[in-house]
Amino acid sequence: MSTASATAVQLLANGRHSTDLELALAGSIWWGGFTAELTLINRGDVPINDWTIRFVTPHRLEGDPWGATAQVEPGVDGLNRIRLSGSDWAASIPAGGSIRIGFNGRQGVDLGAGGSLSLSDLVASGVPENPPEPDPIEPQPGPPADAPPADAPPADGPAAAADLAVTVGGTRWWDGFTAELTIENRSGRDLSGWSLSFDSVHFISDTPWGASLRSEDLGNGVTRYHLSGDGWGAVLPAGQAVTVGFNGQQGRSIGNSGALEEAMLWCRVDGAAAIPGVDPSPPQDSPAPMDPPAPAEPQPVPDSPSAEPPPPGTGEPPSTGAPINAAEALQLSLLFYEANRSGDLDETSNRIDWRGDSGLTDGRDGVYFGGMQSENLQPGLSLDLSGGYHDAGDHGKFGLPLASSLMTLAWGGLEYADGFALAGETDALLETVRWGTDYLLRAHEQNPDGSTRFLVAQVGDVAADHALWSAPETQTILRPALAITPDQPGSDLAGITSAALSSASVLFRQAGESAYADTLLEEAEALHDFAHSHRGRYSDSIPEVQAYYNSFSGDEDELTLSSAWLARALEADGQPGHEALRQQALQRFESGIGGLSAGWTHNWDDSSYAAAVLLAQDSEDPALRASIETWLDSWQEGGNGVQLTEGGLRFISPWGSLRYMANTALLAGIYTDTVTGASTGYDLLVNDSVAYILGDNPLAMSYVVGYGDRFPLQPHHRAASGVGWEDFESDQPNRHVLHGALVGGPSAASDTVYVDRRSDYISNEVALDYNAGLVGALARSVQTLGGTPLSDQQLDALPGVSVPGLGGDASSDGVLLPL
Known part of the structure; x- marks a missing residue:
């Protein structure tokens, strides 16, 4: 097992560079790829609820890491800058405890076809690292950057209501909810972008569909969320609507079943309600919005590298109606x-x-x-x-x-x-x-x-x-x-x-x-x-x-x-x-x-x-x-x-x-x-x-x-x-x-x-x-x-199958090629 040095890998704990956080690396090399297993150890006496690892590597990640999210920035000379941040079960490291995360990778330089993975195998040597990011400045008391002025009158409804209308729907379930927000364009022009800000006591627990998300902690258990149209949910033609959504965890009990209502989702803080906004520039040619996907269930870790995804099919031919047996x-x-x-x-x-x-x-x-x-x-x-x-x-x-x-x-x-x-x-x-x-x-x-x-x-x-x-x-x-x-x-x-x-x-x-x-x-x-x-x-x-x-x-x-x-x-x-x-x-x-x-x-x-x-x-x-x-x-x-x-x-x-x-x-x-x-x-x-x-x-x-x-x-x-x-x-x-x-x-x-x-x-x-x-x-x-x-x-008679008592040929294990 290799131990990371400060110059090879940068470790941040709770947003700061920390000597309390240690990293040990293990893993295996296989033909064309490798599996990296990273153990993060909290030597301090307080929990680490936000951690980040940064390093430069000649290799590339394959698939999603387990226990972390990854940001990859392609660099010069075939090098990639990797930023891993904790997520799901590995988001927090208790005081004196440890967590283990990992990822599969494709070899960018030859590491061989077997053996153990070391830190020197993973991290590029002789390459200048990203300069350390300064520790963040302690925030001073005051309103959030995009909060309404203190002397602004309380808003009775969404700003820019003439252009956009927001309808809240969805369902409540045990300790959580699924929110579906229908954003309607009531203007007479196409909109290439929109945004929605709201305050809530709940926690958005997964990546939204049809929107990107930014959040800030307002204190006292309240979070301000900023949703912006993204992907298929970005474009709003005149007179039409798009429905985006997300899953969340209840920060305050709203019941374990039934419909989700607007009053349950967001709250008013300093007189602020949900505040939609728009980008009125005309859109480029974009596909019509599609139905949103549900967030994926956490899955077992891949045991091999994935090839590049194939391009989607170009047509939707009709169903065959073939009979089944x-x-x-x-x-x-x-x-x-x-x-x-x-x-x-x-x-x-x-x-x-x-x-x-x-x-x-x-x-x-x-x-x-x-x-x-x-x-x-x-x-x-x-x-x-x-x-x-x-x-x-x-x-x-x-x-x-x-x-x-x-x-x-x-x-x-x-x-x-x-x-x-x-x-x-x-x-x-x-x-x-x-x-x-x-x-x-x-x-x-x-x-x-x-x-x-x-x-x-x-x-x-x-x-x-x-x-x-x-x-x-x-x-x-x-x-x-x-x-x-x-x-x-x-x-x-x-x-x-x-x-x-x-x-x-x-x-x-x-x-x-x-x-x-x-x-x-x-x-x-x-x-x-x-x-x-x-x-x-x-x-x-x-x-x-x-x-x-x-x-x-x-x-x-x-x-x-x-x-x-x-x-x-x-x-x-x-x-x-x-x-x-x-x-x-x-x-x-x-x-x-x-x-x-x-x-x-x-x-x-x-x-x-x-x-x-x-x-x-x-x-x-x-x-x-x-x-x-x-x-x-x-x-x-x-x-x-x-x-x-x-x-x-x-x-x-x-x-x-x-x-x-x-x-x-x-x-x-x-x-x-x-x-x-x-x-x-x-x-x-x-x-x-x-x-x-x-x-x-x-x-x-x-x-x-x-x-x-x-x-x-x-x-x-x-x-x-x-x-x-x-x-x-x-x-x-x-x-x-x-x-x-x-x-x-x-x-x-x-x-x-x-x-x-x-x-x-x-x-x-x-x-x-x-x-x-x-x-x-x-x-x-x-x-x-x-x-x-x-x-x-x-x-x-099937290849590779022998029914006992019929004298099947155990050597008939070849490949059956479909017609």
């Missing part, structure tokens, strides 16, 4: 989980020819209670943590999203059992869930009294794994295990793991495996009690997961879902107490969650949508149903941050966009089929989403690998690629077909933006949670619309 797609989607198995693969049942045993010593390379510090290592503790699933295109094993994925799979299996049976996939579903729950049982250790001693959250040194591009069968790096305990809690992880085991208990009990269902239920109860008794985010206890699966939503959603599923499991077993648990879940949803954000959806970090639909199935709560239907209406019709393209894509976030559409389709189907019936009209949402993913889209592209006539050939997956770093950028298809994997999909609200490229982890990575909602949605399609599954002989 959901039964075949369902078969393939479960094959993906077999391809991502870790552990001892039984040769008599393994259907994926190019996969073998891996991770057999997981649990024996050290077990840490909490983060991976020496004092947390448990001497002599050796576990069998083999099995489970590799998370995505890499080989780490994470409790999240695994538990969320298993819960989603089990729920789909329960609701659409007939669809799985018609496709002949009931046994495949049960084995898919069992492979995951068997691992969770090994990851959970109980005390003699039945209480939870620990729950393993992560297996593998993910940074070391990401430095390699190779199959798991050939890797020999250490794979330590990190666990939560009563002293290092993780109520979010424990809660969702309890929900996974409870839902699986119901699934296996329904399948007649009562003994296994009893085991799952017993451990689900222990984890439920552990989660409710020992509160805390698992990513606070285990900092290593922050760069990959940080808990942004907290634990109220997982605690609610765990109680709702445990109530189901107890009821399925004929045990008392289930109704009290259900009421507990309803009360927690009302007090702790409050409502659903209409511009988001079910995902590995946010269980509130699943909890809402599950509770709606088991109760008659009208407020709960209204919140669900407001959310689903946004997905059905577009709006509230959900963008609906002409070709049928429903888009909220660039990273793995199609998993959100698939998850929403499953929950919309469950809600329609079990709560309201077809009268809500969400059948169209479900069927159109599934059809779009399977190829009924303007590109005629199936986003499920191996399905249809045109599908991705280069999914971002180490084992399937069959190459090392030396051929990582090759334009050739992966050596092995990763049948059934749902790739991330379009990275923008465009039907033609997708490009099939191995290095594009935003659009082309695959993951356990990507397929989970799709599996259930496909089973529903089979159950309601029909489909023809492949025969065993047809499955056996």
